[in-house]
């Protein structure tokens with residue numbers, strides 16, 4: 001899920017418009033403070049006799065720590081708080097208690113050893129609406145439905161054998177990128193290019209070829225009464241959804257105030273859902289017509305229509321959309337940051353180029369078969385995932401029964417936020433964590449190229465990213481090939497463009513770089 005998952009994360013960000021509303025809410029909430037007090041006391045009584053209570057970050061009555069999270073990058077605030085309150089602490093977001101985990105050890109304990117007590121997803125109102133009530137693999141609870149749909153996506157798309165079968169599609173994508181870069185270098189030598197524009201377009205093409213069997217140029221959408229261009233399809237299926245995922249409904253923090261309407265929020269998310277459904281229906285209708293004419297092809301929709309007999313039409317639509325958004329987002333984020341770092345670090349770029357020369361020779365094109373001979377490329381990929389965690393916080397989970405974490409008592413009903421950014425920036429685990437230093441994965445740290453879980457970037461345990469292999473294959477092959485063919489440099493002023501968009505690691509400004517063809 002990458003997703004999607006990526007941004008998806010955030011219950012915890014307040015939109016500016018939310019503050020005025022929040023003031024009203026705060027007043028209303030005073031009426032309920034007695035109830036909160038009762039909950040608090042009940043929580044105290046549940047604490048195990050021998051275990052300590054999780055340290056708490058001081059906050060305000062009723063609002064808790066909400067106002068301290070207003071800068072919209074909670075993963076950074078959480079990481080700062082870890083220096084004072086330790087690797088595990090608790091915060092209050094309105095009436096909910098959230099325990100934040102900031103080191104690999106305690107996050108792994110939650111994801112692996114204590115998984116059975118902490119497996120339920122706690123979704124914000126926005127996410128709940130956008131995922132049609134947990135109808136996708138990444139956001140579903142750990143139940144029979146999850147097992148069924150995960151089996152489908154692995155069987156058709158993400159398992160190692162499926163990835164082998166779909167190699168030709170990734171090769172086409174990498175070749176298309178190389179062609180566009182060559183065209184740019186020839187037509188406008190020395191002129192900076194917008195890396196994201198090229199990479200994102202081709203990645204979206206790959207995601208739709210895998211999902212519905214073709215790279216769509218445009219489609220007529222009945223519900224809209226008009227033809228929608230490729231660019232608009234991308235905006236509706238990917239960009240708008242990512243933006244919607246971080247919309248916050250203040251009622252998430254004060255469930256007892258759900259009776260107060262929040263029409264602007266609901267209208268916005270409903271519109272996003274309507275557009276996605278309209279476009280996906282049009283795309284799927286076209287696929288059904290193709291299948292009815294006897295033309296069945298190797299893509300996810302054809303597979304699901306044949307094998308997913310227990311699924312409803314809506315579920316099939318959501319599963320197909322899920323693979324599009326998951327492929328089209330986080331892989332772009334990881335690859336764009338990698339090119340940024342390589343363009344900023346010419347010595348390391350040269351070291352990678354020399355490694356590629358040794359593995360492929362001077363005339364052979366780099367392909368996925370070479371990846372096992374490119375440990376430095378592998379280290380570069382993992383170091384970028386560590387330094388620029390594409391999913392900074394895992395979507396919240398819910399503690400179903402009283403449990404122990406990091407030696408503390410965590411009562412049932414608590415929400416859990418795993419701060420992957422914090423884990424990957426932990427000074428006790430990583431030397432100079434703010435530095436991008438791929439060598440740290442070579443010096444005794446690297447096992448094999450296929451070891452995908454060196455950082456916490458893909459999560460861990462039973463809900464670890466199902467698309468990690470695909471992400472690594474797409475990103476590493478593209479990066480290797482691009483460095484094999486071109487020298488990369490940052491455009492002037494680009495070094496400072498390191499801000500990210502809201503909660504995700506997506507660069508706020510698309511990357512601008514110059515390229516020079518290698519002789």
Ligand code: HEM
Pocket residue numbers: 001002003005111137138139150153158322323326327330331334390391394395457458459460462463464465466467468470471
């Ligand atoms: C660099 C790229 C990616 C990163 C950093 C990433 C990261 C993550 C993370 C952190 C999770 C959540 C784990 C959890 O909840 O514990 C996740 C879940 C998931 N990801 Fe990715 N992801 C990436 C690419 C992809 C791709 C390309 C796909 C392909 C469709 C994908 C499919 C999934 C799925 C299906 C899940 C849900 C697994 C489950 O709940 O069982 N991801 N990803």
